[in-house]
Each structure stands twice: as structure tokens, then as C-alpha cells.
Amino acid sequence: MQADEKTISYVANLAALHLTQEEKEHYSRDLVAIMNYMEELMAIDTGDVQPMEHVLSIRNALREDVASNTDMRDKLLAVAPKTEEGCYLVPNVVE
Amino acid sequence: MELHQMPVYVLAEKLKKKELGARELTQAYLNRMQTFQPEVNAFITVTEEKALAKAEALQKMLDNDQGGSLAGVPMAFKDNMCTEGVRTTCASHMLENFIPPYNATVVERFQSAGTISLGKLNMDEFAMGSSNENSFFGPVRNPWNGEKVSGGSSGGSAAAVSAGLAPFTLGSDTGGSIRLPAAFCGVVGMKPTYGAVSRFGLVAFASSLDQIGPLTSNVKDCALVLDTLMGYDPKDSTSANVVHEACFPAVTQGVQGMKIGLAIEYFGAGLNEEIKASVYGAVKALENAGAISGECSVPATEYGISAYYLLSSAEASANLARYDGIRYGHRSEAATDMQELYRFTRGEGFGREVKNRILLGTHALSSGYHDALYVKALKVRRMIHDDFAKAFETYDILVSPVSPTTAYKIGEKTADPLQMYLGDVYTVAVNLAGLPALVVPCGVDAQGMPIGVQLIGKPFSEKKLLQAGYAIEAALGQLVSPMASQLLKQAEGSARI
């Protein structure tokens, strides 16, 4: 892969990660080494093998539509860094 | 025998028979912690007061012949299992002060069983690591040699048991995170079948691979703890709705006629000779006890590292996206707008290796690479799964080393993530295939560091793995770390029965 800085910047942006210039450089180095190692995957003939996202054979793990109104708001808000008027506070979101 | 050297099943018995008090036992562990915790750094949080209060309450129940199966037994949770009212950090600056308002299902299960939590155990940040050096709270030191790593990511869980700081602990295993530290610290560790243990309240690293398991000083304890741990949980859609037969009563049933497979891929180049010899020694022990061994092959496991690091990082990149400084956890003070709040919070809150995995995983899922990396890895995963299934048509258990080397020096591999990843070569395939695997100590190397053997089974064959593990332990003996052999001076309150 090209783990050049442009790729790192693109990916860091998708992941909403702030990276310093120095960080960009070393992640770029690390990722190049890792991706080079992973080149081995390209050589495997996976033919018509179906992707396996889960080993489980469980299907339909469903719950009944029952509402349980345990109001935990205050307990939950207490964990938040910034709140106001029962809401979570974030910087102005410009739409 | 010292209290801290007693097996869990003995402690539970003695507590029930009132030959031992819950408070006395808890205090004995807390006393040891005073001396040894600063040396090993196994705990992130020690909940001394809560533990003593709980011991008091449980003693009252024990006095009335009440309490669960493990009433009064101290233990500790890896710090990625949510504990209501006790901070759960995942060894990350991001969650340094996070106190969950809810419990993980496993925490509830052990509370019902009557255990006493001593605190929360050190780990690699968000369980990403193989040496426990990626902790915001500093590395865990190996109780066998303080200059060496404990293994990771459940380093605190393994070291605490190894150092005699807890009778048993819980860890989590995504790619070897229970088994590797168990081997490095000379304790018993089990990664159960995917779906056997609830993941609710386990802070997710890679959802399709994560599984909680026990770390104990001996195989019988492992079985006993597993019997409390396993079970269906409607709060976890990936939890298997099956009835688990009790393991503990069946541990000593022997291995007569059991078919043991040695996969050639696990004994190739790169494996330390001492470890190879030691693992063969364990195989010999099984044969002596009546098992039959033979060679087999699981060729696709050769690609395990690549597939594992792509898939686990891909899932992690989404699982860790929720840490944004809005609802809980660290929030950057420097941010002036929404984009900065995200980017700075995450940039400041996550450590180096976590960022590395997020970048790798985001890349693997991103447009243009999704099929070549993520989907390809999913296909390799199926191949690995099928290879194991084929081997298990012939064999009951596969035997392998846990790691190519024994515990290495702290700092030795930190500069090179790839070298660190390659240390997981024998463990990751088990997670990709969702299989159970048990690690049992089987010797020490020339430097006196423990060696473990890995027993891999078919889905839900934990009982059989424990029977084989017990046979090895019976033949080769338990390992006791120098730190566990070290007693406190009388003045420090060492208790003896």
C-alpha cells in the first residue's frame, strides 16, 4: 500500500484523529511496514470462499417490544464532561 | 500453606465450613498488595474499602450458611469490564475518570456468586497489545522477573494471579490477550468459545473476536471459575443460548483415548527450541495418560496475523469512534469547534498503539481498500475456520505453543509494532475461528521464565480442554512464581493456617 502522508491524512480525517506532523511520519512508517507484511494476503487464492464476518450460527437474537421506563438521565448526565439544561453541550454546530 | 497459595476451590470450601473468614482472607490479599503491587503494577485501581465492606457483608451470609458458590472469595476484573461506581479506564487516558453507571454481565454473575472484587487490573490500552506496555498507567512487570513484560493485553490479570495478589482474575482475549500473559507469567488461562461468555459491559475492542475468560493458578480453579462465567445473556445478541455442563466435576476424568493433533504450522521456523521441547513434553504427558497423538495441518493459519490485524483493527476503528468527549470520558479543553472537539479529544485521549490500530482499521474499511483488505481478510478467516473444522474431524484437541518466545525485556519490542504483532502468531487464529483454547504452564526456560502450552478445542469443548490441561498439570506440576513464594514478614500481617 501507499501509506504516504496523504493516505494517513485522509484516514486520520475519517477517524477524526488529530495527528502532529511527527505522528503522521511515524504512523506512516509503521503502517507501511505492516501493510507490506500484509501483502501476503494478495497472493492467496480465495477463489469462491465466502467472507466470514462471524463464526456464530446464531440467528434472530431478538427482543420483545417492551418499553421499560427507567429514567437514568441524571446518572448518565453526571458522567458527561459538559451539560446544560438536561442536555449534552457541544460547540456550536454550524449547519 | 499460605492463604494466597491456596486454590480457589479450597478457599471456597474453607469459607463455607467457616474454617476461614472472608474478611481475614480479603485482608491477607490487601496486605500482599501493599508490598507487591508497586513492584508488578498489576492493578490500576484497588478498591480496598469496598472489598472489606463486601467481605463483612458476605461473612454475615456465610455465617448463616448463605451466599453463592464462591462466597467470600476475593478476585479482580480486568479494567475493561464495567463496574458500577468503580472507575473503568481500559488503561486509557480517554477513560481515566470514567465511572460506569452499570455493571458488565460478568460482574453481575460474580457478584451473585459471592466473590469480593479487590479492584481493576492493568492492561494494554483498550486491550490492544501483547506485552502490557501500552498502558496509560505504566507497564505490568512480570512477577518472575521484574525487568520482563507480563504479556498482554491481560497482563495485570495474569501477573496478579502469578504474584499471589488475587486467587483468580478475569481477563479478555481478542487475539491471545489471556493466553499470552498466562504463558508469560506461568498461570492457567482460558479463552472460551466465542459466545460462551456474555460481552455485555466488556468495553469492545473487536466485537466478533472478544471473549472474557479466567486466569487461575491451576486447572481445577479454571474450571470452577468458568462454571460461573459461562452462560446465556439476553443482553448480548452474540451470546449462545446453550446449557453449559459443569466443568469442575469433570476435570479429573482423564484423557484416555483422547486424540491430540500437532499442527505442523505451529512448530515451524521461528519457534524457540526450548519452548518446542517443553510443548513436546506436555504432549508426552498426555500420551502417558492415555491420549493418542498425531500430526495434522491448518495451512491457512499462516495468514492469521494479517487477517487478524485487519479485522480486529477494522472493528476497533468503529468501536472506538464513540469516544468523542461528549457523553463521557476525556474532552479536549483546546477545542473551539465541533471538528476540533472530535479531533483533539481523540488525539489527546488515545495512546500511540490505539491510534495505530484505528488508522489501520479505518484504512482497511475505506473506499478503494475495503474489498482488497477487509473482505479479503474475511475470506481468509473462513479458510482458517474451515481448516480447523477439518482437523477436528480427526482430533479432539490441537496442541501448540502459545508464543514463539518466553517473556522478553520491557522496551525490547515497543519500537516496532510489526515485530510485536508477530508474537501473536500462535494465538490469533483461535479467535478468528471462535474456538476455545486453554493455556497451561509446561516448564521454564534456561532464564527461568515460564513456558505455556496451548490446547485448542472444538466449539464448546471447554470441558475436554480442562481434562487435558489437568493431565498436563498433574504430570508436570504447577508453576509458582518467586513473588508468590515470597511471604510477607509477620509484621506485615501474613496469615497462615
Place this chain on the structure above:
Amino acid sequence: MNHEIVIGLEIHAELRTASKVFCSCANEFGVEPNRRTCPVCLGMPGTLPVMNKKAVSYAIKAGLAMNCTISSFSKMDRKNYFYPDMCKAYQISQFDLPFCRDGYVEIEIDGQKKRIGIERIHLEEDAGKLNHDPFAQGTLVDYNRCGVPLIEIVSRPDMRSPEEAKLFMEAVKEILEFTGVSDCKMQEGSLRADVNLSLRPYGQKEFGTRTEMKNLNSLRAVLRAGYAEAARQEAQILAGKNIPQETRRWDDNKGESFSMRSKEEAMDYRYFPEPDLVPVVINDAWLEAVRKELPELPQARRVRYQETLGIPAYDATLLTSTIQIADLFESAADICGNAKAASNWIMGEILRRMKEQEEESLEPGISGPQLGTIIVLVEKGEITQTSGKKLLDTVIGTEVDPNVLVDRLNLRIQRDEGAITAVIAQVLEKNPQAILDYQAGKGKAVGFLMGQAMGMLKGKGDPGQVKAALEEKLKAL
């Protein structure tokens, strides 16, 4: 327009379940901020989703009602992007295996029926709400809506005018309401649409470059935004400019739209299968159970009302405005055996009373048997029309049998000849002038005297009988 307009719609509808889609928080609108949140819908560390079975059944139901094929095997996926209204920074949605695909909905335009194709219907979770408080140092986030089940209905680009888009949206709304899958309260945001629109020269097969207009909250907005966007695009084309593929936001107050992001900036959502959930297999038994719950849809009912009950088209449309009204009509018509009368009573009396109510409700407050009974009483001449309305007022909101009430309120028509004769005698005695008028040939006098007589009979007299008796008496004078 010199160009043909091509429109496709993506409609998001909140499902009317009791609880959210992945946790047991109540699915309620209008509650204090964050009172309907829990660790699961807040995506707190370690928490896991568990899928609401009813939400799946509702998605299937919507699919069946829109003639879709229901997938026997489906799964959920993660759609990754950062936005403060979304707790996990991914939305659990469906990517390649939605519950429903390849359906259609019929609309009627200029008297012609037209099928609008449905590409897919998938299930996903709604996000929270951002409130811009001028007094707060930022934006306030309320996650009550976070995790409310949504279906996204994706149409094919089969509409050729904003009018068709509006009709399609109406048809979908009606189906969702009739099936009970969604309450479709557009003002509460429980039904919203994205409009994909492009232009092409008439006769050209290939589509032009489309733009996507996000989050239109009313039928009127769909119509206005559609026309405005078509006009904007045509102006661009006529000016020789390209239409860039982009996402735009409609400002309903200003009546114009603004570019949000171009194709180049398009989000890289990194979809992948949700590992915290397992696949959903919909077997025949489940499918049939849902199919059994499907009510007859409004379009079919309108046809039946016209063809077999003889109801005019306009009336049939009014009677199918909601399933409550349609069901009331059918039940009342069935009881009284007179569909025309049932229709008249509902359109004249019930709908008016519902409109006058202070609190908006879909419930007419009266059952089919109750209304049917009142109609029977009137039609049989047991009570007068006036008494019927009076009876209706008393019955609404209760479960009382009108038959019982008729006697309790003493509403039955007065047929006692003696009593009528006595009343007429009194009326004539009190109104000598009217008699003179009658004798002078002024027809109005009879009406006046009738009114007096009926008044004295408290509206219970049989008008025919009273009139006959009155005229007889007048002639005999």
C-alpha cells in the same frame, strides 16, 4: 420546462413501536430532553444492542404493503461517520441485505394510474436532536430520539414531476398509516424525505446528473423544493453550466436550497457488518403472521367503496383519509345496511366533530355499531334526524348503546294521534293571524305553524304525520 424532470425519493419513517430499536427505552415524542436514554442508546462503553422484533415485523409489513419481496436472510451493518447527534459515531443500518426490495406503490395522476418502483426498504436507527440555544455557549444535544426505529424507503427514479413526488409521498404515508407501521407525523419529524432530482432532454434515455435535497419535512416542501430545484437546474443548463453532483439543503423559509457537499467531499461511510448483532432469518411462518395483520389498503378500499357500495370518488377519498374513519364507515355501513347513509353521517357529522375537537386525535370516539345503530333509528323513523344528531353527541366518547339512550333521553318519535291533535289545536288557537294568512293563500303560514307544532313536540313528532294532521285541520276550518 424544456427538460424532463426525473425524481427519486428516499423516505424515512419512524416506526410506531413501544420501545427503541436496540434498547428498551420508550419510543416517545415530546418528552423532556434525555429522559428516554440509557447506556445502550447512548452507546456507552461495553453496551450492546439487541434488536426489537416488532421493528423487524413493521419493516416487513411496510414491505408487503408496498409489494416488495421480503429477504429470507438479512443482516445489519455499521455506517460510520461523526456527527454529534449520533452516539456511537456509526449508525446501525442495512447495506447490501435490506429486509425488503423490488416493490411498487401506485399513484393516480391526471386520471391515469402509475406505478412508482420501490428499490428497497431497510431498517435503521434514528439520531438525536441538536438544539441551538441562543443563550447557551454552544449546541444542546438531546438523545431521546437516538435509537428510535426508522425505515428508509428508497424509490426508483420513476417520478417525472414534483407533483408525482408529492403524490407518491402521500401514497406511502397513507400505506404506513393504514398498516399502523408509522404515525407519519410530519410536523414531529416522524416522516421525512430526501429528493433526488435530475433533468434530461425529452426523449433521452440516460439520466442527467442528480442532486440530493435533504430532509424535507412536509408534502408542501417536497413540492416546492422539487419545483425550485428543477428551475435552478434548468437555469444552469440554459446558461451552459454543468450540474455538479451534490447534496443540498432546502430552506423552506427562504424557498431556496444551498449546497452542503459535493461528490468529491462525499462521505466514505466504511460500511461493514454489525458484529454485535446476528443475521435475521425471516421464515414463511413469520412472513405469513405479518401478512395476516395487513389491513386492506386505502387504494383498494376506495375502489371497493365506489364499485360495490356506490360511493362517489370524492367521498371514497374522504372516507379513507385514515384507517379509523375507513373502519368506522365499513362497520357502520355493515350494521345499518346503508352505505350511503353511513357515508353521509361520517362526512357530515363525525368529521366535523373531529375537526372541532381541541386536541387532535385520530379516534372518532364512536364505534361502528354505535353509529350504525343511530343510523338505523333515524332511517326506520324511530327518531328524527335532529334527535339522531343529539344522540350522536351523547354517545361520542362513551360505550353506551344508542338503543338504550333513546328511551332514557325520551327521543322516540311522538306518534300518539291524540297528543298531536291536541298540540295542533293549541297552535291554531295561539296563532289566529297565521290561519288568516293561510286562508289568504300564503303558503308560508303552514311552515310557520309546522315549526310551532314541532317545537311543542320537542322535535320528536314525525314531520309527515304532523303536517298531514295540520293541513287536514286547516282545511276543515
